[in-house]
Amino acid sequence: MLSRRLFARCLSSRRVFSTLNPVTDSDVTHFTRILSPSSVLSTLSPVSTPHDELDIYNTDWMGKYRGKSTTVLKPKTTEEVSEIVKWCHDKRIPIVPQGGNTGLVGGSVPLKDEVILSLANMSNVRSFDPVSGILVADAGCILQSLTDYVAPYDHIMPLDLGAKGSCQIGGNVSTNAGGLRLLRYGSLHGSVLGLEVVLPNGTILDQLTSLRKDNTGYDLKQLFIGAEGTLGVITGVSILTAPAPQASNNVILALPTFDNVVPLFKTVKRQLSEILSAFEFIDRTAYNLAVKHGQGRALSDEDVEGAECFILVETSGGRREHDEEKLADLLEHLLEADKPLINTGVLAQNPAQFSSLWALREGVTEAVSKEGKAYKYDISVPAATFKQVVDTTRDHLRSKGLLNEDAVKHVLGYGHVGDGNLHLNIVAKAYTPEIQAALEPFVYEIVASHRGSVSAEHGIGAMKTHALPYSKTEVSIALMRKIKELFDPRGIMNPGKVLE
Amino acid sequence: MLSRRLFARCLSSRRVFSTLNPVTDSDVTHFTRILSPSSVLSTLSPVSTPHDELDIYNTDWMGKYRGKSTTVLKPKTTEEVSEIVKWCHDKRIPIVPQGGNTGLVGGSVPLKDEVILSLANMSNVRSFDPVSGILVADAGCILQSLTDYVAPYDHIMPLDLGAKGSCQIGGNVSTNAGGLRLLRYGSLHGSVLGLEVVLPNGTILDQLTSLRKDNTGYDLKQLFIGAEGTLGVITGVSILTAPAPQASNNVILALPTFDNVVPLFKTVKRQLSEILSAFEFIDRTAYNLAVKHGQGRALSDEDVEGAECFILVETSGGRREHDEEKLADLLEHLLEADKPLINTGVLAQNPAQFSSLWALREGVTEAVSKEGKAYKYDISVPAATFKQVVDTTRDHLRSKGLLNEDAVKHVLGYGHVGDGNLHLNIVAKAYTPEIQAALEPFVYEIVASHRGSVSAEHGIGAMKTHALPYSKTEVSIALMRKIKELFDPRGIMNPGKVLE
Ligand SMILES: Cc1cc2nc3c(=O)[nH]c(=O)nc-3n(C[C@H](O)[C@H](O)[C@H](O)COP(=O)(O)OP(=O)(O)OC[C@H]3O[C@@H](n4cnc5c(N)ncnc54)[C@H](O)[C@@H]3O)c2cc1C
Ligand SMILES: Cc1cc2nc3c(=O)[nH]c(=O)nc-3n(C[C@H](O)[C@H](O)[C@H](O)COP(=O)(O)OP(=O)(O)OC[C@H]3O[C@@H](n4cnc5c(N)ncnc54)[C@H](O)[C@@H]3O)c2cc1C
Structure with a gap:
């Protein structure tokens, strides 16, 4: 069928x-x-x-x-x-x-x-209201430059991602980019307030409202969020920025076994509550590659010994001493438990360490691209199955005789536990039809078996048009075509x- | 034209x-x-x-x-x-x-x-995952019953509104209801993850995914959020619930002048940061009506003397002592300022007081309906203009000879400052063509002059179809029709x- x-x-x-x-x-x-x-x-x-x-x-x-x-x-x-x-x-x-x-x-x-x-x-800021936090900008503004623009007003962009130095807000909206702040600030479907779009016949659709609430008919702008440029050209974006947290902190936790990830997530969510702003998963292979390519500060040998995977936890909140107390209590609770969920945890002691812990996680994408040619699957599956998905894929490639220095060098996973979003990366020496054939539809079938998404955040583009039926019903696809x-x-x- | x-x-x-x-x-x-x-x-x-x-x-x-x-x-x-x-x-x-x-x-x-x-x-819960917080429910589930359902799992619904005992989640989605938690948890466009909809030809569109992230093509479900039942019948809803805050607190602040509202909002936002969960405006008339009809706990005569309006501030956070410290510091800061923004502030001392302070704000709708027949305008305008909009409308009715016990009894305003959402209510003895003619297009023209929205959260329904052009361009309306x-x-x- x-x-x-x-x-x-x-x-x-x-x-x-x-x-x-x-x-x-x-x-x-x-x-x-x-x-x-x-x-x-x-x-x-x-x-x-x-x-x-x-x-x-x-x-x-x-x-x-x-x-x-x-x-x-x-x-x-x-x-x-x-x-x-x-x-x-x-x-x-x-x-x-x-x-x-x-x-x-x-x-x-x-x-x-x-x-x-x-x-x-097209890279001008059109307006910014520091009371409401609403920013209106040309679609071509680079994400980092917008972050810099609102910083003096004590605001931050509701999204952040590894490509921030190059990607544009119009591209972010067109791909419905998720990234590192989604857990805290939600998706662009919530934070984008208005768009200006040139429709495919050249007409300008002005929905560039800077209103937080507007229930006057169908919310057409939503269709362009994630449409990847197939419905029109976004030229302007109105977006809700967030008050900058007064204090941010992070800690990297080394886990003896993957099985502890979900229980850890529950504990951390309960103890850090509203100041939890990221809970990122990095498997051992991803960690090793990031370190190998000089991305971020490596932990000591002792710290990583026996670690099957790592979790980066970030907090951001309104008052440093409160946040530190919460984080310290969490670590104490974790380390003193009868059966500890973690081997060890390394807390950033200053802004430089904060950045270099983040670099470990953000640098995986970069490290992977330095290591070889990557087949990237950006999927939604239940967080509890992250490891199983990576392992099954690796085993499958091994069974096809493709796991060696001349074909696939590494199979690794990292991603956003809170969102059930796994980045499954297969790092090969070169892109080849054999590897491609071994991976697809194999990976998509795994995803479909979990009722997951074949594209959690990167979109469909040219790469996954054929995979759409694994995540969407025929009725949905027919309606998209219409x-x-x-x-x-x-x-x-x-x-x-x-x-x- | x-x-x-x-x-x-x-x-x-x-x-x-x-x-x-x-x-x-x-x-x-x-x-x-x-x-x-x-x-x-x-x-x-x-x-x-x-x-x-x-x-x-x-x-x-x-x-x-x-x-x-x-x-x-x-x-x-x-x-x-x-x-x-x-x-x-x-x-x-x-x-x-x-x-x-x-x-x-x-x-x-x-x-x-x-x-x-x-x-x-159709009022069954279909599933709930306490790790991700994702709830899947029949569209006919009453909001309050869903709130009760997730409570034992330490979660709350991302929306709350005065009608929670009767309104259904399907109705909430169909009207894109805002309500009292929007400031904290964002709009339904962000928190609704999936929908099941019966399309106007009877086909079932199953987009009832319980994935936090899914970028596989156009996000069709968004069109039904706020479509008010004109595009299909919503039968199932998948929604992201939030971890319940461990502690909630509130305080009602009496302000000598409306001019202090926006400066107060800035101060409160900065000091309470992520624990600020509501910042609600009630003008003096609205307050008096709520008290008259027994909605909520009245402040003492001394507290309300000389107050032009009131602000209800709510905090919700992960640790009571931290939140209380932040709130206490805020009050101290406000009361000890050289030129205080507030006359007085009354802090809830226990859950009963917490509820009765909220009842003051939530009870305005109820009080208004007991007092007479209400013309309700639910508009988005800059927060700084709330009072001016109410006053201008009152003056206009007075100039038409319609401000008296037999026609319009009260003109009042309340709403969500953080969202720029004003509920302008005109309470009359009866609905009459004269009052209607005096109000429309008058009110809509005020809104348009502020580039606001003629319907911030209640929708268009039958009441405002003719007013759509005040908030939407011709291009937008033509596209909606298509x-x-x-x-x-x-x-x-x-x-x-x-x-x-
Ligand atoms: C190092 C690195 C890290 C990344 N991390 C993340 C991550 O964490 N989360 C995530 O979601 N993505 C991530 N990405 C993917 C990518 O950066 C994002 O999808 C980004 O949002 C794309 O923005 P861009 O401006 O580069 O768009 P492009 O790559 O230029 O375009 C992407 C798509 O949008 C369309 N498009 C672009 N601009 C417009 C416009 N103005 N109007 C209409 N259509 C337009 C294009 O036609 C194309 O289909 C990462 C990428 C890299 C390289
Ligand atoms: C006391 C009070 C306080 C309120 N406070 C707020 C507030 O703070 N914020 C706010 O936004 N609103 C508020 N409202 C308005 C109202 O409660 C909300 O709009 C609510 O979300 C409507 O839900 P309902 O189930 O009653 O829908 P209904 O009133 O039954 O229907 C509303 C619209 O949605 C359509 N609809 C309903 N169910 C479905 C479905 N399953 N599929 C398709 N279409 C459907 C209907 O056709 C209609 O057009 C308040 C109302 C009252 C009476």
Whole structure:
């Protein structure tokens, strides 16, 4: 049943492009008329940018997906975006919206030769209200720069992730990025208050309200959160920032066995309550790789001896002495228990240590990419099964004879326990069809057996369109197609992504 | 321009019903076949329920809207809902989904003789996971009963509101209810994780995932949150509950002048940080009415002397002694300031006092309904303008000669400062066309001048369809219509609500 559906999808994927047109010289001429010269990069005349200058736009962060776009447009205003999209709509030219290009599912680069519409030149803060904490910004603002912007007002962004130095708020919204603060500040579906979007026919949808509450009809903006650029181009974002915690602290805990993770989570949640802001899981392999590649401060040999996995706990609260007391009581309680859930815990003693403990966790992504080519599965499964999922995958690869230095070097897991979100990474020497075939649908079937999600936070992009049926029913997928058809009947917005 | 649009709308409102059919005896016969006898109430044969037994279903909570439905269906399962909807779809019979019927915009009762589909018989909890806090429940579960259900597991519902004893979780989701915990736990767009919905053609959409994170395509469930039953019938809800705070406390503050509200909010936010869970505004008139009708514990005469308004502050946190210290420090800081922002503050000393302070705020709705007939405007405007909006409205009614015992008795305001959400209430002896004409579009124009929302949390229902253009652009409204058309091409789901 499923395979028949998959076959039908492959056909329709080719069909997606059959009614679309490539960019021509005359289109580029038009773009040079409506945009300033520095906003048009194209290998076509009259611009003739050297090919290699387009490489970074055509290649994704993992170096796994490569497009062949001839033309990158970098508009400076919403009106310019609207003009571009209108033209492309009329000429049936496909568009890939691109933010910081840090996406991990190949959604931000062309499948073929789509125009790349980069938001990089739209990076102004439009307004910030320090009383309500509501920030309104261009979609192209880099997450880190927004964090810096609100810091003097004692506010923080409600999301944080390893890619913060490059990813853009528009890209975050388009992928519904989760990241490291979700446990505390919730998802973007809650914290994004309004959006400005250029629809696939060029119309500007202004829902850029800066109201915390507005129940006037269907909440259309929600559809663009996580739509990965397939329903329109986000040009502005209104988002609720949070008051900055006065004090943050963290501790890394070494656990003798994975079985202690869930009981530990319960205990920590109860004792730290509202100041618990992260509870991150790192398995031994992930930890070792992070250390090997110089990501973060290694614990002492003694500390890590006999540890099967690690948990990074972060607190953030309004008063340092209260938070420290809670954290100290927790550690005491943990270490003095009859059957301790942890071997040891190392508490950050100063801001530098705080950062380097975080770097251990945040640096896993980086370390993995230095170690080899990674197959990344970002899945939702019950937290209690994290280890089992990693082990089963490793065993499976071993049984296929693929677990060795020339094929798969490591299978590891890390992620957000509070959210049931496991990052399963398979680090290989190179991307090969054998490994791919061994992993899929194998991994997706494991996920489906747990009624999990094949994409907890990274999205579907180009990488997982075929895997959608493992997490969504036929009724849901059919309805998604209707929504796509309603917004983008010509299919010009990021074709082949999310839905084939 | 606007008035021309409004005229067009009135015409289209009549058109909404022109293709729809009333329930007939033969439909009722069919319903008795697919449902158990106690699930069908109808004045038609073969059931012949006495007319007055249908009154409570036909009349809204305010006694302002009255439908003429002949038939109320109370299915017990999702499949039964699906069967009903399929039949109505085929026969083009309009349906009003009804939860606890506590809605305040006339959305839950028929405009004409639509079938009322009550969820009251679907009230089972389907599952609860105390580790993740995820609760899955039938849509007909009453909010209070869910609160009670999760309490022994040390969890609380992420929302709370005055109507909790009657309103249903499905109704809460359908109205995107805000309420008293929004400041702390965010909106339902963030905390609702999944929905099961019977679509207007009877198909069951199963998006009842119990995953905290799932980025696999468009987040369709979001469209039903706040759709007020116009896109389908919600039959099941998966929602993230929060760990119960170990300690809650509250204090009522009397302010000499409204001007101090925003500065006070800033101070309180900074000092209480993550334990601040409510910051509620009550103006003097609202306070007096609550006291008059025995809602909550009155402060002493001395305490209220010279108070222009009141603020109720609630804290909830993980450790009583820490919270008490923070609250005590705040009060000290406030009272000892050179120019104090408050006259006085009364701290709850025990659970009974805690409840009766809350009753002052929660009881305003009740008190208003005892005092007379209320015109209720639930608007988003900047917190700094709350008083001005109330005063301007009162002055306007006075200038029209409508401010007296026989017309408008009181104009008052209360609401959620943190959310910029003001409940503007005009309490009249009776609903009259003169008062109505004096209030609208007057109030909506004030809202529009602040770029606010004409419905912060109660929704649009039947009451505010004509006011939508004050808060939403034409592009937005046109897109909403397309969504409605996509989901419900025959227009059978709650016709005339949200969109005319
Ligand atoms: C080191 C590292 C760590 C990461 N950690 C996390 C993590 O913890 N949690 C997490 O969720 N993700 C994580 N990611 C993935 C990625 O960073 C996020 O998904 C990020 O939000 C993408 O933002 P971007 O601006 O780079 O978007 P891009 O990569 O440029 O685009 C992503 C998708 O959104 C679309 N898009 C981008 N901008 C717009 C726009 N303005 N309008 C419409 N569509 C648009 C693109 O077409 C594409 O489909 C990580 C990535 C890296 C490299
Ligand atoms: C005393 C009092 C205090 C209140 N306080 C607040 C408050 O603080 N914040 C706030 O936001 N609201 C408040 N309200 C308004 C109201 O209680 C809420 O909107 C509530 O969420 C409605 O739930 P209900 O089950 O009574 O829905 P109903 O009144 O029965 O229905 C409301 C709307 O939702 C639709 N609907 C109901 N159930 C379903 C379903 N299962 N599927 C599809 N559509 C459905 C109906 O068709 C209707 O359009 C208050 C009301 C009262 C009477």
